Amino acid sequence: MSENPFKIANPSLNQDHVDKVSNEIPSGFDETDTIKRIEKIISSHPLVVFMKGNSFFPQCGFSANTVGMLTQLNAEFKTYDILRDPELRQSIKDFSNWPTFPQVYHNGKLLGGNDIMNELYQSGELKNLLS
Amino acid sequence: MITEKIHEILKIGFPGDDVYVGPMRGASDDHLEIVVTSKKFEGLGLLEQHQLVMDLLKEEFKDQLHAVKIKTKLA
Numbered sequence: 048m049s050e051n052p053f054k055i056a057n058p059s060l061n062q063d064h065v066d067k068v069s070n071e072i073p074s075g076f077d078e079t080d081t082i083k084r085i086e087k088i089i090s091s092h093p094l095v096v097f098m099k100g101n102s103f104f105p106q107c108g109f110s111a112n113t114v115g116m117l118t119q120l121n122a123e124f125k126t127y128d129i130l131r132d133p134e135l136r137q138s139i140k141d142f143s144n145w146p147t148f149p150q151v152y153h154n155g156k157l158l159g160g161n162d163i164m165n166e167l168y169q170s171g172e173l174k175n176l177l178s
Numbered sequence: 179m180i181t182e183k184i185h186e187i188l189k190i191g192f193p194g195d196d197v198y199v200g201p202m203r204g205a206s207d208d209h210l211e212i213v214v215t216s217k218k219f220e221g222l223g224l225l226e227q228h229q230l231v232m233d234l235l236k237e238e239f240k241d242q243l244h245a246v247k248i249k250t251k252l253a
Contacts, residue, residue, distance in 0.1 A: 109245065144229055146239040147246075159225050162248050166224060 081138040089152040094124035094177070097139055098149040101126050109161040110149045116168045122177045153177075180242050184210060184235065191234040192216050195253065208244040215251040224250070 089095050094117070100106030102114050117124050129136040129148060140146050143157045151158040153176065158164070167173035185199040195216040202209035212231060219227045227250040235243060 144233070146232060146236050157225060159228060163224050163228055 078138055081134050082142060084135060085139055085142050088125075088127055089155050092125040093154055094122060095152040096124055096126045096149050097129050097135075097152070098126055099128070099130050101128050106130060107148065109147075113149045113151060113161050113164045116164055116173065117177075120168075120174055120177055180207060180238075181210060184212070184238060184243065187234055187238070188212065188214060188231070191230075192218065202245070202247055205245075208242060209246070210243070211247045211249075213249045213251065215253045217253045219250050219252045 088097075096110075096113060096117070098105060098107070098110035098114065100110060102118070105111035105114055114126065127135075129139070136148075139150065143150050145157065145160060147160055149161055149164075151160070151164060158176075159167070164173065167176065181199050181201065185197060188197045188199065189195075192214055195214060195218070197215075198211075198213040200211050201207065202211050214231055218230060222230070228248050231248050231250065232246075235246065
């Protein structure tokens with residue numbers, strides 16, 4: 048397979064895959080409520096990307112890379128900007144057992160983060176999976 | 179340094195296995211490239227393989243570590 052055209056030239060320029068525990072989270076939020084929201088989102092579309100920013104303005108090189116590959120494959124997908132939702136951003140890390148973003152959900156199941164997407168893209172598996 | 183710390187953590191999680199931890203090219207120190215070669219990956223999908231590695235680094239992601247690039251190989 049050819050080299051992934053969306054390789055990030057300089058990931059350090061994209062500060063926001065950083066995922067420190069944010070202090071924006073209001074204390075005492077209802078986690079079961081957030082989990083329900085996550086479940087609703089991942090069942091609302093066969094392909095959902097939880098990312099920083101959106102397809103048009105990704106706020107992180109890794110999120111940009113994942114969205115780029117999906118776009119390249121003409122995949123139809125829905126994005127969810129976790130930067131706008133501190134509660135969900137925190138909860139989904141436990142829900143997915145995955146501490147970073149992006150997180151790609153396919154048919155309601157976690158497919159992986161950007162590295163996995165890269166591997167699946169390069170092996171051609173991603174194309175098969177989405178067709 | 180964070181690179182050594184992560185290496186140590188992975189060595190404990192994957193005893194006797196080949197573990198590489200190095201800087202991510204063109205990125206700052208809190209971005210690391212990780213390669214783990216282990217028999218533990220046998221029979222696991224890519225996601226589960228990466229999760230085994232990510233799981234060990236959970237605490238580090240809350241603090242010093244920002245991003246990793248993971249490559250898993252079957253020993």
